[in-house]
Amino acid sequence: MSHDYEEVSGRIVHDETVPARAGWSRVIGKGQVLRIVDLEGRQAVDFLCYNADDYEDRYAAADTMKINPSGIFIGKDTVLYSVNCNPMFTVIEDTCGKHDTIGGCCSDALNRFRYGATGQPSCRQNFLDQLEKYGMGSRDIPTNLNFFMYVPVGSDGSMDMGPSISEPGDYIDLRAEMDVLAVISNCPQINNPVNDYNPTPIRIIVAE
Ligand SMILES: [Zn+2]
Structure with a gap:
């Protein structure tokens, strides 16, 4: 069951439900707003972005953490920066509050290694499947960020993967500051609590 949430402002140019475990990608034009809705709550959404005119100018996790006062968490007003320190997206609305910058993505x-599990879908493979459409491969995967994923860090440096804190209908709105290729893996992980052991669909809306 998904809850009600405020409508996105502007004209909707794309509206799609991304199934549990699936990948997704699209170029978001400068000034357009990308909304990601965690329809059922407790769903991690792994995310990468690339300058649509220069794929080498891509999301830079460490620089984003260093430049923003929000540090290791992403929330309202956080700006996602590229390796050339160009603003890529600005978070203009966020109902969840904490999104992860350090946990990276799951892989086969x-x-x-961690769970003795083989043959399961993974975010890394979802990323590769999407990047192939744009002529990119494994060398083109930098450290990603994770919307709706909670990775708390202790004063001793310890970190936990979840449990997730997002509620059904939580959303984040990202305004594109350049033409950006956005790549998503709707995380299929079932071996730890980042998805509450239950991958679920998300909704993607693009408005202008
Ligand atoms: Zn994952």
């Missing part, structure tokens, strides 16, 4: 190798 990690599932095997």
Whole structure:
């Protein structure tokens, strides 16, 4: 069950439900707003972005953390920066409050190493499947960020993967500051609590 949430302002140019475990990508034009809705709550959304005119100018996790006062968490007013320190997206609305910058993505190798699990879908593979459409591959995956994923860090440096804190209908609005290729993996992870052990659909809306 999904809850009601405020309508996105402006003209909707794209509206799609991304199934559980699936990947997605699209170029978001400068000035357009990308809304990601966690329809059922407790769903991690792994995210990468690239300057649509220069794929080498891509999301820079460490620089984003250093430049923004929000540090390791992404929330309202956080700006996502590229490796050339160009603003890519600005978070203009956020009902969740804390999104992860440091946990990275799940992969087949990690599932095997940490959980002894083989043959499961992963965010890394979802990213590769999307990036292939744009002529990119494994060398083009920088550290990603994770919307609606909660990775608290202790004073001793310890970190936890979840449990997730997002509620049904939580959303984040990202205004594109350049033409940006956005790449999403709706995380299929079932071996830890980042998705509450239950991957669910998300909704993607693009408005201008
Ligand atoms: Zn994942």
